[in-house]
Amino acid sequence: MRQERRWVYYVGLAVVAAIWGANFGVSRKGMETFDPVLFAFLRFSLALPFFFLLLKLKEGNVGMPAKTLLRLAVLGLVGITGLEIAVMYSIKYTTLANASLLNVAPWPIFAALFGPFFLRERITSRLVTGGIAAIIGVCFVILGGGEGFDVSSGNMLGNLLAFGVSIVGASFNLACMPLMRQYSALRVSTWYTAFGVVFMFPLTLPSWGKVSWTALGGSEYTAILFNVFVCTVFAFIVWNAGMFKIGAARANFFRYVVPASAVAAGYLFFDESVSGWQLVGTAFMAAGLVWISLERRAPTAVLQ
Template sequence: MNRKWIYYAGLISVAAIWGANFGVSRSAMETFDPILFSFLRFGLAVPFFFLILKLREGSVGIPWRVALQFALIGIVGITGLEIAVMYSIKYTTLANASLLNVAPWPIFTALFAPLFVKEKMTMRLIVGGAAAMIGVTFIILGGENGLDWSSKHMVGNLLAFGVSVVGAVYNLACMPLMNRYSSLRISAWTILFGSLFMFPFTLGSWSKVEWGGLGAGHYTAIAYNVLISTVFAFVVWNASMYKVGAARANFFRYVVPAAAVVAGMLFFDERIAGWQIGGAAFMAAGLVWISLERKPDEPSRLAA
């Protein structure tokens, strides 16, 4: 079996996990402040990352000069990105946020890739990516709530669009480091720094939670976010992205809204429209077309 299918399967699995997490987090938001819940997700994941790193690689340290790079990536890609996602959802519609958070991300990754890594843009990637983007647009617009471009949503729309830009840069900034460090080590340190910088934004939220009244559902949501949506997902995504290339890998983010729609149907009895089914088929065709590249690019290296 060609090993590339393992990496594509990893990307799809992680995107599905992140999509399902919309439903899990949506329920948790009734109890937790959004930023506090994000901090719990990443902060509680840190010990697991470093424990696994110590067991697998025998050490956890990094040079001081590299620590500064990880700190910068962490504050931008974890702290800033997660807070921007939360407030984009708060200040615009869910449809607007979903489309602007997800659809432009792979495009910016492809555009910015030459600044960070050597990745060849092929016609197959362009055609497959365009088909996938059209499909994910149908998935989002096919829901009960369409887009709303009124001025009252402008701040949220700009934040959501900014998430795509910053997210693309965050992914690409990790790529050169993967020539020297494992995806596990990179994830551990960037999430550590990201959690530290996020903590001050949670100070007013801890006292608002009735910790003694938390039930099994709350702890299950936290465990899913920490162990599945963060520890497992970040390691698998970064490792798979390194193998197939950042531009190609990020088009598989389009699985996220599709999985979120399915989660909404299963957990919240939301209806799936015909447009969404057709969009999912169109998106799947585009991603399959991308993954069938006969001569996939070699793992990305430092740009000359």
């Protein structure tokens, strides 16, 4: 891939990670009205028709061989039903600082560690050094904030869920690779999302009656639409295109933009302060990601 062409994908990954960072606050706001399970269900069930439409327009059909449906059902149960509900509850039951750090920081590390078991991605010295710099940077961004990292017992459930998301999420990404060698990222993800939505629906039944639907205002609808179209449909397409071209380990390090984006959103929209340590951390993180992005490598098919 030409060097100038690669930068398109790196920028795309950074933009998507920034969107996901801003969504920590949006999701917490949404869960003031919706139960976490219902909020996750609304996000993926409303996005699903658009995935099928895109699949039909891009590839001409939406079918999937029956022999692969069981594998896709397991992926949907783990990656959508289980993982996305855990993400919502981690945001609800711990601080945003804890959630953004524990959801994000370990994920690329586990992706790099588990990668050799699923695909042939070489761990290079540039990836290691750039990754270390990015890890240091993201820790400064979180720990340098006024909220800091709180290990009190009141946040322990959310902390454990957030850390588990990193382990399961990285494994889930990599477990999709065998199917990705046979079918497109769009086709595989559309179908495991469909199964995930089906499995999630029964869990939402106690929650529908708790919402005063006629009283919903602009902020609630904005939170839903942002999650559906920006964080799911748009982000899925851009992230998968970037990961397909540059590989799982490198792409996942761009997740370190997430907490920096969350801090920036807090500063711009919620009048939160930004400390000098956070600025230093942002510089470390940016330097690490730029260093990783300068390495030439062959493309590998991967999935968000």
